[in-house]
Amino acid sequence: MAAHGATLEFEYDESARARLVAESVAREVGEIDDDRSQTTIDSEGAIVSLEIEAADPVALRAALNTWFSLVDVAERTAAVGDQVRSRSET
Numbered sequence: 001m002a003a004h005g006a007t008l009e010f011e012y013d014e015s016a017r018a019r020l021v022a023e024s025v026a027r028e029v030g031e032i033d034d035d036r037s038q039t040t041i042d043s044e045g046a047i048v049s050l051e052i053e054a055a056d057p058v059a060l061r062a063a064l065n066t067w068f069s070l071v072d073v074a075e076r077t078a079a080v081g082d083q084v085r086s087r088s089e090t
Contacts, residue, residue, distance in 0.1 A: 004060040008050040010071060015046045017078060022048045024074040025067070037063040 012018045022043035029039055036059035040051045050067050054060035 003055055004057055005051070005053045006060060006064060008052070008064075008067060008071075010048045012046045012048070015043075018043050018046045018048050020078055021071060021074045024077070025050075025070045028070055032063070032066055039063060039067065 010018070010021065012021070022041055026041045029041060033039060036056065037052060037054040039053075042049045042051075048071070050071075052060065052063045052067065054063055
């Protein structure tokens with residue numbers, strides 16, 4: 001299937017943040033993957049890697065847009081959690 005592909009790497013300040021983001025978006029792999037695109041996610045240290053393989057450019061673009069959005073939501077949610085925790089500690 002993999003006529004087209006892309007690797008996305010997101011680097012974080014802490015490995016705990018990378019794990020949190022990876023675990024948050026990894027839940028979607030089985031839900032989003034189909035016969036036109038497949039994604040694998042790996043977290044090593046402070047880096048989250050997504051490997052996307054697609055049958056055609058349109059499927060690759062759609063997968064990229066989806067995964068960028070999912071990672072963005074996970075990052076923003078984690079940032080809100082940090083703010084709430086820091087307020088409750090003071």
